[in-house]
Amino acid sequence: MTAQVAAYAIRFARGEFTLNEEVPRFTEHELAQARMGNPQALTALVRAHQRSVYSLALRMLGLKDLAEDLAQDVFMQLNRNLQSIESSAHLAFWLRKVTAFKAIDQLRRRRRLPTTPLDEEMHLCSDANVGDPLLHRHLERLLEELSPPARAVLLLRYQEDLDPTEIARTLEMPINTVKSHLKRSLQLMRQKTPGALVARPEDQST
């Protein structure tokens, strides 16, 4: 156990992953290499951002196939626009923005997707066996009930850990709209979530 912690500490010190998630960090140097077409740097770019893009697409669209197509589409568009990316922060911002907008567009184009319930899709591909699966499935189902922009706001807040200002910038909407989406979505989720499911933080920690 101690050795594992030490190994993580060394990897973190080397900048191989951030505190939030075990994702390799994509450096400015790698970005410069990727812009020059270095295949290793491009592979590192995909590995650093694929989880974020794919998860956002999957949770927005609710279908694995569509999410995969969307993620591929986003990376293809990135390939065409790589020269305009200025920094690794800009890259993350660009990917989130393009993914969110493409997903919202798709949802608007066909109001009713022939959906497989989101939780089933998640269950197929989720590698996170953390917390209460029943509650998580319930929350994912509630997420599906939100409007596409509200869903995007909630995902950027809780999946991508962005603050409301960053979300407003990403989705090109006023900050007050972001705040009201967040407030209303949480209110709805609180109303529709039985208290017994949520108010058990001590159970989760054990």
Place this chain on the structure above:
Amino acid sequence: MSQDLESQLRTALRPIAPSAALEKKLIASVTEKPAFAPQTGRFLRRGARSRAGWLSIGAAACLLIAVGMQHRLRERDERANGLEARRQVVEALRMTSQKLDLAYEIVKSQSTALDDGNPGA
């Protein structure tokens, strides 16, 4: 409870790793040479579509304005014609009235002359 819900959301919405097959596809999509020509074509097509859209909106707006102007001009002409007709009617009535007055004066003077020439009658 709010904090609990938010922390549960963070846990429930942890990023999901895509399958190895998708990772391969994604890597292939960024490593292959970008196709500039179709993009340019698409851009031009989109530009042309957008221009055509704006042109049709402009044409519709011009047509609407022209129809409105024509309607307004016709209304103004009709109003002017009406006023002219009223003026002519008033003029005709005035002239008729003058003629009637004149006729009345003549008839009246003739009857007075007859009365004066035949006092026994």
